[in-house]
Amino acid sequence: MVVTVTKKALAGALSLVERIIPSRSASPGLSLVRVDVRDDRLTLSGSSMEVDIETTVAGVDARGGEGSFAMPAHVFAQVVRAAPDQAIELKFDKQLAVKSGSFKTNIQLTDPNQAPRVEFPEEYGARVGAQALATSIASVRYAAATADFQAIFRGLALEQRNGKARLVATDGYRLAFTEFEGDLGLEKSVVALAKSTDELVRVIGDYDGEVDFTVTGTGRLSVRGERFRMNLGLMDGQFPDYERVIPSVFPLKARVKAKELVAALNRVSLLADSSANKRVDLLVKDGELVLTAEGPMGRSQETLAVIQEGTDSEMTLAFNASYLTDALSPLDEAVLQFSGPGTPAVFRPADEGEYLAMVVPLRTH
Amino acid sequence: MVVTVTKKALAGALSLVERIIPSRSASPGLSLVRVDVRDDRLTLSGSSMEVDIETTVAGVDARGGEGSFAMPAHVFAQVVRAAPDQAIELKFDKQLAVKSGSFKTNIQLTDPNQAPRVEFPEEYGARVGAQALATSIASVRYAAATADFQAIFRGLALEQRNGKARLVATDGYRLAFTEFEGDLGLEKSVVALAKSTDELVRVIGDYDGEVDFTVTGTGRLSVRGERFRMNLGLMDGQFPDYERVIPSVFPLKARVKAKELVAALNRVSLLADSSANKRVDLLVKDGELVLTAEGPMGRSQETLAVIQEGTDSEMTLAFNASYLTDALSPLDEAVLQFSGPGTPAVFRPADEGEYLAMVVPLRTH
Numbered sequence: 226m227v228v229t230v231t232k233k234a235l236a237g238a239l240s241l242v243e244r245i246i247p248s249r250s251a252s253p254g255l256s257l258v259r260v261d262v263r264d265d266r267l268t269l270s271g272s273s274m275e276v277d278i279e280t281t282v283a284g285v286d287a288r289g290g291e292g293s294f295a296m297p298a299h300v301f302a303q304v305v306r307a308a309p310d311q312a313i314e315l316k317f318d319k320q321l322a323v324k325s326g327s328f329k330t331n332i333q334l335t336d337p338n339q340a341p342r343v344e345f346p347e348e349y350g351a352r353v354g355a356q357a358l359a360t361s362i363a364s365v366r367y368a369a370a371t372a373d374f375q376a377i378f379r380g381l382a383l384e385q386r387n388g389k390a391r392l393v394a395t396d397g398y399r400l401a402f403t404e405f406e407g408d409l410g411l412e413k414s415v416v417a418l419a420k421s422t423d424e425l426v427r428v429i430g431d432y433d434g435e436v437d438f439t440v441t442g443t444g445r446l447s448v449r450g451e452r453f454r455m456n457l458g459l460m461d462g463q464f465p466d467y468e469r470v471i472p473s474v475f476p477l478k479a480r481v482k483a484k485e486l487v488a489a490l491n492r493v494s495l496l497a498d499s500s501a502n503k504r505v506d507l508l509v510k511d512g513e514l515v516l517t518a519e520g521p522m523g524r525s526q527e528t529l530a531v532i533q534e535g536t537d538s539e540m541t542l543a544f545n546a547s548y549l550t551d552a553l554s555p556l557d558e559a560v561l562q563f564s565g566p567g568t569p570a571v572f573r574p575a576d577e578g579e580y581l582a583m584v585v586p587l588r589t590h
Numbered sequence: 591m592v593v594t595v596t597k598k599a600l601a602g603a604l605s606l607v608e609r610i611i612p613s614r615s616a617s618p619g620l621s622l623v624r625v626d627v628r629d630d631r632l633t634l635s636g637s638s639m640e641v642d643i644e645t646t647v648a649g650v651d652a653r654g655g656e657g658s659f660a661m662p663a664h665v666f667a668q669v670v671r672a673a674p675d676q677a678i679e680l681k682f683d684k685q686l687a688v689k690s691g692s693f694k695t696n697i698q699l700t701d702p703n704q705a706p707r708v709e710f711p712e713e714y715g716a717r718v719g720a721q722a723l724a725t726s727i728a729s730v731r732y733a734a735a736t737a738d739f740q741a742i743f744r745g746l747a748l749e750q751r752n753g754k755a756r757l758v759a760t761d762g763y764r765l766a767f768t769e770f771e772g773d774l775g776l777e778k779s780v781v782a783l784a785k786s787t788d789e790l791v792r793v794i795g796d797y798d799g800e801v802d803f804t805v806t807g808t809g810r811l812s813v814r815g816e817r818f819r820m821n822l823g824l825m826d827g828q829f830p831d832y833e834r835v836i837p838s839v840f841p842l843k844a845r846v847k848a849k850e851l852v853a854a855l856n857r858v859s860l861l862a863d864s865s866a867n868k869r870v871d872l873l874v875k876d877g878e879l880v881l882t883a884e885g886p887m888g889r890s891q892e893t894l895a896v897i898q899e900g901t902d903s904e905m906t907l908a909f910n911a912s913y914l915t916d917a918l919s920p921l922d923e924a925v926l927q928f929s930g931p932g933t934p935a936v937f938r939p940a941d942e943g944e945y946l947a948m949v950v951p952l953r954t955h
Contacts, residue, residue, distance in 0.1 A: 297887055300860070300861070300887045300888070303860045304857075304860055304861070304890070307856065307857040307860055308857075309853070309854075309857065320888065321888075327892050327893045327894070328854070328857050328858070328890070328891075328892045329890065329891045329892070330860075330861060330888060330889065330890040330891075331888045331889045331890075332861075332887060332888040333886075333887055333888050488674070489674075489693070491672065492669075492672040492673075492674065492693050493693070495665070495668045495669055495672055495695075496665070496669070496695060496697075521698075522662055522665045522697060522698055523665070523685065523686075523695060523696045523697040523698050524695065524696045525669070525693070525694065525695040525696075526693075526694045526695075527692050527693045527694070528692045529692075
């Protein structure tokens with residue numbers, strides 16, 4: 226069977242699949258890409274166990290019937306990327322013969338049943354904007370935990386609240402949520418591994434229009450676009466009752482340009498002690514925010530003008546500098562809302578947008 | 591003492607010194623940069639033991655006398671790069687107070703005698719073009735060995751031959767030399783650690799004009815430019831008598847565009863077995879060069895047209911693909927000169943330029 230395809234289309238499709246497929250795995254089948262040729266359609270699929278992906282290659286000319294094949298994903302992708310011509314001919318026989326110009330490669334084929342079997346639902350319950358979903362995931366995802374033992378804290382919760390789609394992440398020391406206009410069709414909250422949602426963002430991040438969205442009976446989150454389908458494994462366990470811990474009374478607020486504050490934090494924290502949580506002290510007083518950090522090499526300080534309001538005339542707090550820069554990163558004009566020197570601070574957009582970040586301060590004594 | 595300086599000038603000077611200075615070292619003094627303030631001149635110096643460097647900062651306004659100081663090089667460089675304003679004020683007291691806009695940092699100072707003492711010759715015996723020296727080092731340096739036990743093979747030899755400066759590197763499996771018009775003032779060959787010459791290339795690579803060059807009585811190679819001085823440690827031991835092993839009779843030659851051959855080698859070697867020296871087979875026959883590589887994943891082949899000459903009508907050889915691409919990288923139009931299937935091949939520019947690369951083929955049986 227001979228299939229002709231452009232390098233651009235095949236390399237593009239392979240790049241989506243290749244990143245999911247582990248380059249080395251204890252289970253050798255997992256490093257395979259499955260290729261299905263049917264009715265002039267070339268479909269590539271693979272899995273990391275946590276994420277399944279399938280993508281269809283555009284502009285394929287297939288002659289000589291249909292078939293299913295499997296081969297090492299990374300070698301196939303490297304050969305396609307290296308092709309000297311835009312035209313690529315794939316000849317499937319006992320081996321796969323790849324031909325482009327005078328460059329010819331034979332790649333060993335494997336029984337397609339050795340490759341992971343990926344299955345996708347036929348019915349999708351909801352449709353949402355790809356950009357809104359990708360941007361929302363990307364803006365809260367930092368707050369998820371990375372350590373294995375933190376279980377459900379490594380997840381990103383998706384839920385439907387008052388007609389809006391809400392995404393939440395927390396590692397117990399900080400929390401972020403955001404909402405967007407859309408219906409995920411969810412009756413209750415589901416939690417996907419935050420690391421898996423990164424792969425979803427990568428695939429739909431430059432996708433125009435809408436994607437289909439559903440939670441399957443086998444406990445997977447499935448997303449479908451025009452040329453791809455993806456499953457993300459869902460996590461068991463109860464996502465923390467996060468709303469309970471968000472303070473609502475703020476005796477001091479400060480309004481500031483988030484990018485200027487992030488730049489100042491990056492400067493000041495150079496001298497912060499990385500063995501002491503990269504601590505930066507904040508003093509809000511007289512319409513100024515003074516940042517100070519100290520470590521074995523010395524001490525840094527920077528002062529920013531802020532618009533201060535509230536019943537308290539001043540407050541001193543300490544934070545992990547990285548937690549602050551993460552929390553501020555999706556913001557433009559930000560309102561820093563302080564509930565007290567030892568209780569969580571809340572950062573929100575000045576324009577009442579649907580983003581909230583909460584950070585627990587460091588103990589100062 | 592207060593010194594004002596532009597961020598650009600200070601950051602530029604620090605970036606030269608910072609790369610030499612190890613960020614961690616068993617000897618804590620080695621991670622320090624020494625700063626000398628004299629007569630409106632700010633001089634930075636540091637050492638990695640193998641390479642010493644000193645650089646002068648331009649456009650300095652120094653008031654209040656002179657002094658010598660030392661501080662952790664990487665912290666100082668990070669703080670300077672982070673400065674929000676172009677104007678930087680350095681106030682040397684018990685600590686160094688760095689001020690730029692509303693950003694203020696105090697960095698701990700150390701006794702300047704804790705920093706390495708770097709000394710440079712007063713007299714330099716020769717002057718050579720900075721570009722010619724940098725380009726020549728960069729074009730042969732790949733042929734030096736990297737493994738510690740290979741001693742003198744990790745060096746780059748500099749010598750004076752027939753009125754030209756010659757640079758040579760070899761790891762025993764391949765060799766490269768190049769020459770340029772210039773007088774290094776060397777009576778006999780000297781060998782610098784190839785890794786140290788990389789630092790010299792980095793410093794003089796975008797330097798116009800000439801640099802002073804000399805070998806000191808204490809066995810160091812010293813190079814001086816307008817704003818910097820550098821010492822490179824020289825290696826003991828005899829550099830191999832390399833000219834003896836370069837073949838001079840070539841029953842087959844092939845002329846080819848080096849960049850096209852490198853591109854084809856990169857493609858074909860994707861399938862090469864990395865546990866078998868990344869072997870690529872070359873067959874020269876009927877005005878064609880056929881490249882073939884094979885490994886556990888499959889087999890690749892590509893054919894290039896060449897201008898073939900010589901007494902032999904065909905030849906088959908095997909090489910480590912990386913050795914070939916390294917050897918060809920400084921070439922444009924290349925002549926591949928084959929002495930036989932089991933003896934070294936020599937690659938030269940078609941235009942009789944002063945570059946020669948020799949590669950020992952792999953055993954084919």
